[in-house]
Amino acid sequence: MNENFKISPSEIDKIKLLNQKDKNFRLENLKLFNQQGFPTRNQEDWKFSDINQIFSKNFKNLESFKNGIKTKSINFIKEFDHNHILMVNGKLESSEFTFEDKNKIKIKSYTESNFSINNEENSLINLNNALSNNGLFLEVADNYRFEKVIIIYNVFTDDLKNNLLNNKNKIIIGKNSELHIIEYNINQSKNKFIYNTIENVILNEKASLKTINLQANQNDGFFYKYSKGKMKSNSNYSSFIFSSGPKFNKIDAEFDLEGDNCDCSIKSALFINKDKHQEIKTKINHLVPNCKSYQKIKSVVDAEGKGVYQGKIYVKDIAQKTNAYQLSKALLLSENSEFNSKPELEIYADDVKCSHGSTSGSVDENSIHYLMTRGLTKKQAVQLLVSGFLNEIIGDIKSNSVRKFIENKIGVQIHGY
Amino acid sequence: MLVIKNLKASINNREILKGLNLKINPGEVHAIMGPNGSGKSTLANVLSGKNGYKISGEVKYLGESLNDIPVEERAQKGIFLAFQYPLEIPGVNTNNFLKTSLNTIKKAKGEKEIDTIAFLELVKEKAKELGIDEKILSRQLNVGFSGGEKKKNEILQMKILDPNLIILDETDSGLDIDALKIISDGVNSSRSEKKSFLVITHYQRLLEYIKPDHVHVLSDGKIIKSGTSELALELEKKGYKKLN
Known part of the structure; x- marks a missing residue:
C-alpha cells in the first residue's frame, strides 16, 4: 500500500477509549487497514471505483481531524416546519425537537465502538472501526410517530484540509414507530477531505423509516458511507439518495430483511458532472419469506464524469414469495462520460418474483x-x-x-x- | 412570407427533395398533398432546420435566407412545426416546458418575459378557445396522451407561441372527426393577414375543414402540379397515379 497512508497506532491513544476491549478492537482493525491499504479495483466491490488510486492522485498524506472549530452560520431551511439536528464535521453539536414528545427520543453523541459491524474485506470499515470517535446516536421509543421530519444538517467546515474524518451513526426505530429524516449535507470547505462514515440502522417490528440523503453543492469532498440495516417483521424502509456535486461519493447500503413482510426501497437520482465520480452500491439480503425490495437508480453523467451502480439481490433458500425489483437507467451527455453497472441476482428459493434491468444511452x-x-x-x-x-x-x-x-x-x- | 427555390435535400446519400419551388404570401394557406415517400415530411423537417440533411437551393423567410439559421432561431423568428408524431418527453411538465418556450421566444424578440400567473391565464384562455381540457397541461409532455390529445396539444402550443409561419405535418392522421374539428377550428380561428400556413396531408378530408388558397401535388421530391382547392377534390377521385 501507499506508505504515506499508513496510520500509526499512536493515533488510537488520542481517542478517549472506553475500555481494553475497545482498544483491542481498534488496534486489530488498524492493523487490518495498514496491511491492506485503501481498496483497489482488484476487489470486486471496488471494481469500478479504485479508491486507492483516486486517493493517491488527490492526497499526499492524510491527517486525522481534531475537533474544536467554529461553524460558519447555517441557513436553516425555511420552506417547511421541521425538527433539526446539527452535525459539524461529524460531531453532534445541537438538536431541537420543537414538534415532538421529547421523552420518546434519545439522542447523544455516539462515541463508542460498534463491535457488530465488522467486515474484513472492506478496509474502509476497518479504518472507521479503528479511528471513529464521533457520530450520532438516535433512538425512537416504541409506538411513537414523529409529527414532523427531522433535518440532519451535516455541515463540513472550511477547517477541513487533507483531513480524514471517521464517524459512526446509529439509528434505532422502536416497534410501531415512524420517523422521516432528511440528511442535508452542506459542504463549506473549499479543500479536499475524506469523510468515511458507517451508519447502523435498526428497524424493529412495524417500524417505519423514510430518509432522504441530499448532496447538492459543487465541492471537493470525498465521501464514503456504508449503511447497514436490519429490518424486523412488518417494518418499512424507504430511502432517496440525491447526489450532485461532491468530487467523490459512494453510498454502500446493505440491508438484512430478517422479519417477514418487510419492505425495503432505495431510489436514487444522481447528476455527475465535470470529472466527478459517484457510486451507489446496494445489497439486499432476503433472509425470510414474504418480503419486498425495490431499487431504482437513475444517473446522468456529463463531461468526464463517471457513474457506477452495483446492485445485488440475495434470496436465501427459505425466503419464498420474495418480491424483488431492481432497475438502473443512465443518461450519458458526453462521449467521455462513463457509466458502469453490475446487477446481480443470487437466488436459492424457487417461488420468488425477481427482476432487474439496466440501460444506458445518450439523449434522444x-x-x-x-x-x-x-x-x-x-x-x-x-x-x-x-x-x-x-x-x-x-x-x-x-x-x-x-x-x-x-x-x-x-x-x-x-x-x- | 416564404420563398423556396430549387430546394434539394438528401439524407444518407439519398436525394429526397429534388428541386422544389414554392412561394407562400402572408395570409395564404397552402396545402401540399402527395403519396407516401414523396418527400412531404422531409420538407417539414428541412423547413424546421432539422440536422442530418444535405441541402442545396434557397429558402427565404421574410426576405432572409434560412440556410444557416439553426432550429431554435427559426422557432424564435416565428416558424412553427406541428409534428406528425409529437414526441413524449417523460418527467417534463407541459406547462413548465411551454412557459420556458414562450419566454425564450419573447426574449429573442426583445419582448418582456411573461410571469407564471399571466402565463397560466393565457393557457387557460387558449385552451378554452380550443375546447381542450387544460388538465392535460399539468401532465408530462405528451406522455400517455392519446393520438388526438397529442395533436390538440400541438395546436395549443401554436396558439400560445403565436408564430407567423405554421407548418402542419399530417396533423389529421389518426384523428377522429371530433378531434379533427377541434384542430381545424383552432387553425381557422388563427388565420389572419399576417399568418401563413403550409398544410401537409395525405387526404383531402382535412381540406374540407381547412380551406386552402392553393393546393400543390408533391411527387418524387418535386411539385408536379399546383392549383386551387378543386385540385384536391380531383386527387381524391382519381388518385395520385393518374397525375404522373
Whole structure:
C-alpha cells in the first residue's frame, strides 16, 4: 500500500477509549487497514471505483481531524416546519425537537465502538472501526410517530484540509414507530477531505423509516458511507439518495430483511458532472419469506464524469414469495462520460418474483429537435430532458414542500452545468 | 412570407427533395398533398432546420435566407412545426416546458418575459378557445396522451407561441372527426393577414375543414402540379397515379 497512508497506532491513544476491549478492537482493525491499504479495483466491490488510486492522485498524506472549530452560520431551511439536528464535521453539536414528545427520543453523541459491524474485506470499515470517535446516536421509543421530519444538517467546515474524518451513526426505530429524516449535507470547505462514515440502522417490528440523503453543492469532498440495516417483521424502509456535486461519493447500503413482510426501497437520482465520480452500491439480503425490495437508480453523467451502480439481490433458500425489483437507467451527455453497472441476482428459493434491468444511452436527438422547434437552445433542451429524467425519482416524494425543495436544489445543479 | 427555390435535400446519400419551388404570401394557406415517400415530411423537417440533411437551393423567410439559421432561431423568428408524431418527453411538465418556450421566444424578440400567473391565464384562455381540457397541461409532455390529445396539444402550443409561419405535418392522421374539428377550428380561428400556413396531408378530408388558397401535388421530391382547392377534390377521385 501507499506508505504515506499508513496510520500509526499512536493515533488510537488520542481517542478517549472506553475500555481494553475497545482498544483491542481498534488496534486489530488498524492493523487490518495498514496491511491492506485503501481498496483497489482488484476487489470486486471496488471494481469500478479504485479508491486507492483516486486517493493517491488527490492526497499526499492524510491527517486525522481534531475537533474544536467554529461553524460558519447555517441557513436553516425555511420552506417547511421541521425538527433539526446539527452535525459539524461529524460531531453532534445541537438538536431541537420543537414538534415532538421529547421523552420518546434519545439522542447523544455516539462515541463508542460498534463491535457488530465488522467486515474484513472492506478496509474502509476497518479504518472507521479503528479511528471513529464521533457520530450520532438516535433512538425512537416504541409506538411513537414523529409529527414532523427531522433535518440532519451535516455541515463540513472550511477547517477541513487533507483531513480524514471517521464517524459512526446509529439509528434505532422502536416497534410501531415512524420517523422521516432528511440528511442535508452542506459542504463549506473549499479543500479536499475524506469523510468515511458507517451508519447502523435498526428497524424493529412495524417500524417505519423514510430518509432522504441530499448532496447538492459543487465541492471537493470525498465521501464514503456504508449503511447497514436490519429490518424486523412488518417494518418499512424507504430511502432517496440525491447526489450532485461532491468530487467523490459512494453510498454502500446493505440491508438484512430478517422479519417477514418487510419492505425495503432505495431510489436514487444522481447528476455527475465535470470529472466527478459517484457510486451507489446496494445489497439486499432476503433472509425470510414474504418480503419486498425495490431499487431504482437513475444517473446522468456529463463531461468526464463517471457513474457506477452495483446492485445485488440475495434470496436465501427459505425466503419464498420474495418480491424483488431492481432497475438502473443512465443518461450519458458526453462521449467521455462513463457509466458502469453490475446487477446481480443470487437466488436459492424457487417461488420468488425477481427482476432487474439496466440501460444506458445518450439523449434522444429527436426529443432535442422537438424541443428546439419550440425555440429552446440545445442546452436548454438537454437540461429539460435531464430534469425530466431525474424528476421521475424526485416525483415519488410524497410531501409537496419537500419535493419542491429537492427539485429546486437539483435543478440548480443541472442548470449550472 | 416564404420563398423556396430549387430546394434539394438528401439524407444518407439519398436525394429526397429534388428541386422544389414554392412561394407562400402572408395570409395564404397552402396545402401540399402527395403519396407516401414523396418527400412531404422531409420538407417539414428541412423547413424546421432539422440536422442530418444535405441541402442545396434557397429558402427565404421574410426576405432572409434560412440556410444557416439553426432550429431554435427559426422557432424564435416565428416558424412553427406541428409534428406528425409529437414526441413524449417523460418527467417534463407541459406547462413548465411551454412557459420556458414562450419566454425564450419573447426574449429573442426583445419582448418582456411573461410571469407564471399571466402565463397560466393565457393557457387557460387558449385552451378554452380550443375546447381542450387544460388538465392535460399539468401532465408530462405528451406522455400517455392519446393520438388526438397529442395533436390538440400541438395546436395549443401554436396558439400560445403565436408564430407567423405554421407548418402542419399530417396533423389529421389518426384523428377522429371530433378531434379533427377541434384542430381545424383552432387553425381557422388563427388565420389572419399576417399568418401563413403550409398544410401537409395525405387526404383531402382535412381540406374540407381547412380551406386552402392553393393546393400543390408533391411527387418524387418535386411539385408536379399546383392549383386551387378543386385540385384536391380531383386527387381524391382519381388518385395520385393518374397525375404522373
